[in-house]
Amino acid sequence: MPTSSASPSEGTEAMNTLRDVGEFGLIRRVTADRVQPGTTLLGPGDDAAVVEARDGRVVACTDVLVEGVHFRLDWSAPDDVGRKAAAANLADVAAMGAVPTALLVGLACPRDTPVETLEGIASGLWAEASSAGAGVVGGDVAAGPAIVLSVTALGSLEGRPPVTRAGAKPGDVVALCGRIGWAAAGLDVLHRGFRSPVAVVGAHRVPEPPYAAGPQAARAGATSMIDVSDGLLADLGHLAAASGVTVDVSTSALVVPPRLVEVASALGVDPLEWLLTGGEDHALAATFPPGAVPEGWTVIGGVTEGDAAVLVDGAPHEGAAGWDHFAG
Amino acid sequence: MPTSSASPSEGTEAMNTLRDVGEFGLIRRVTADRVQPGTTLLGPGDDAAVVEARDGRVVACTDVLVEGVHFRLDWSAPDDVGRKAAAANLADVAAMGAVPTALLVGLACPRDTPVETLEGIASGLWAEASSAGAGVVGGDVAAGPAIVLSVTALGSLEGRPPVTRAGAKPGDVVALCGRIGWAAAGLDVLHRGFRSPVAVVGAHRVPEPPYAAGPQAARAGATSMIDVSDGLLADLGHLAAASGVTVDVSTSALVVPPRLVEVASALGVDPLEWLLTGGEDHALAATFPPGAVPEGWTVIGGVTEGDAAVLVDGAPHEGAAGWDHFAG
Numbered sequence: 199m200p201t202s203s204a205s206p207s208e209g210t211e212a213m214n215t216l217r218d219v220g221e222f223g224l225i226r227r228v229t230a231d232r233v234q235p236g237t238t239l240l241g242p243g244d245d246a247a248v249v250e251a252r253d254g255r256v257v258a259c260t261d262v263l264v265e266g267v268h269f270r271l272d273w274s275a276p277d278d279v280g281r282k283a284a285a286a287n288l289a290d291v292a293a294m295g296a297v298p299t300a301l302l303v304g305l306a307c308p309r310d311t312p313v314e315t316l317e318g319i320a321s322g323l324w325a326e327a328s329s330a331g332a333g334v335v336g337g338d339v340a341a342g343p344a345i346v347l348s349v350t351a352l353g354s355l356e357g358r359p360p361v362t363r364a365g366a367k368p369g370d371v372v373a374l375c376g377r378i379g380w381a382a383a384g385l386d387v388l389h390r391g392f393r394s395p396v397a398v399v400g401a402h403r404v405p406e407p408p409y410a411a412g413p414q415a416a417r418a419g420a421t422s423m424i425d426v427s428d429g430l431l432a433d434l435g436h437l438a439a440a441s442g443v444t445v446d447v448s449t450s451a452l453v454v455p456p457r458l459v460e461v462a463s464a465l466g467v468d469p470l471e472w473l474l475t476g477g478e479d480h481a482l483a484a485t486f487p488p489g490a491v492p493e494g495w496t497v498i499g500g501v502t503e504g505d506a507a508v509l510v511d512g513a514p515h516e517g518a519a520g521w522d523h524f525a526g
Numbered sequence: 527m528p529t530s531s532a533s534p535s536e537g538t539e540a541m542n543t544l545r546d547v548g549e550f551g552l553i554r555r556v557t558a559d560r561v562q563p564g565t566t567l568l569g570p571g572d573d574a575a576v577v578e579a580r581d582g583r584v585v586a587c588t589d590v591l592v593e594g595v596h597f598r599l600d601w602s603a604p605d606d607v608g609r610k611a612a613a614a615n616l617a618d619v620a621a622m623g624a625v626p627t628a629l630l631v632g633l634a635c636p637r638d639t640p641v642e643t644l645e646g647i648a649s650g651l652w653a654e655a656s657s658a659g660a661g662v663v664g665g666d667v668a669a670g671p672a673i674v675l676s677v678t679a680l681g682s683l684e685g686r687p688p689v690t691r692a693g694a695k696p697g698d699v700v701a702l703c704g705r706i707g708w709a710a711a712g713l714d715v716l717h718r719g720f721r722s723p724v725a726v727v728g729a730h731r732v733p734e735p736p737y738a739a740g741p742q743a744a745r746a747g748a749t750s751m752i753d754v755s756d757g758l759l760a761d762l763g764h765l766a767a768a769s770g771v772t773v774d775v776s777t778s779a780l781v782v783p784p785r786l787v788e789v790a791s792a793l794g795v796d797p798l799e800w801l802l803t804g805g806e807d808h809a810l811a812a813t814f815p816p817g818a819v820p821e822g823w824t825v826i827g828g829v830t831e832g833d834a835a836v837l838v839d840g841a842p843h844e845g846a847a848g849w850d851h852f853a854g
Contacts, residue, residue, distance in 0.1 A: 244622070244688075244691050244692075245751075246585045246688075247587065248586075250583055252582050255577065256577050256680065258664060260630040267670065268668065290573040300586065305590065348666070352586060355576070360568055360572075
């Protein structure tokens, strides 16, 4: 029972907003007819869900997306927003070398939010979770001044040790799986008032993290791993700091896709900056002993002894490394 | 990398707001020197945490608290808000018959939120989690228009089946553990502009759920259980619907504490309404076979065959049963 009084239900003819259908009505709508994976032992509808954690451990992480900060509903469809919120968390689970099993969703939104918008977000969450093998097992919805989506993902390490950020060793190679720079290019395009090319704008709207590459890297003997969400250099910086090593990225190994070259040329910017500092594509970066890099991963640099730092072609990078929400 | 540009850091002399210390600075401050329980196999600082789930399953739930809806910072201290957000989730875990192991926290807040406020919330989350044996293992912070706290709790069933809402059987008794009506009385007092009596206002600010009573009830053979968060009748209604039974509450078994009688008398209201419809104390309600009710639980009614419904002394209750966030 919240602190403020609720507005009484207004007798609108159609059930168009959250105020009309109510909290429980919304929950019924977004949970009906969903098919849960086998790991969901007890799904939504009780005080809590029960999820399988077969090896006696569960991987868990939380990521928050805020309307107007991480997404805009004039730039992204509700389904895109749901997929993006799910992807950010599922990629974090993958970056531990784990397989995602479940999402829980905390949602705050204005009472006059169209039910259609919320159903779209829920569909996107379900679609992305399903693509990674996970179910949406629980959540909560509350009135708030903007749409805030806080998603928690759970995952299974399948008996393996977690691949942390702290295990990189001098002599390891740095490898990447998944796209970088695409979401940043799309955001740049949108900020300048364009809606195309669709390929880059779509990458901003919905990332395509290589979920299976996380467990694959773990099985191959990755010594450290991180999800590239803040930007390649920023995230390799976190990895270098946790491991106490220097990471050196070779720009010659970073192939700028022709599409990004075109877009950058049209905008008059350097596309390499998107690759080095753009976040939100949720590629995975990992370190491996030489010779252990699995198929689908591209070697982009090496690990050396030295101060915890990231170098680009042997020298510090000029300019911002990536994103800090408040001090950025 | 969010959609909107961040404001540049303003060179204030003291590091007073989130804008000043930044996302990573805040995370460092609120995670430093915290002692994790043994179930935290990998704590904050990586892409995800790893939590023990010894019997191969994990209980998980999420609850959202919004500033101005669930709490007001002129009525509650930041520490109270953190404790309340934790308690709502920890109580849900307990209501499955599980022992809480971990919390994850998604926080959105304005960039000019004082760091002191956020440190207070974090301290409250930690204090309440610790009191239930759990750690705070992860989270995320993002800029947003108001303080939104989305907390996910994890828990362990210790090898027992979950106690759902769906197992109540005709012939069972209904029993309660923990306080009801106190938080509602406190809220009523605050809404009328008073700040005392402290006992009821304090109950609104920070609930005191009987966490250990959840596993205790499960061990004693509870057939169904629910956390009383929306109000006794509303929540027993959920239990009755899930179990397909009629629940009959005897008001003669509900002792109105003298303190609530006094406060109700001063306000000119019926204190029994607080007990029947007030939420947020997070008592636990459960059904047991007759004779199986454990120590510390009070029998307040019975379960009979019939339509899924809650009766009070054999008849439907007049007035609202409890809270629905949007249609309420």
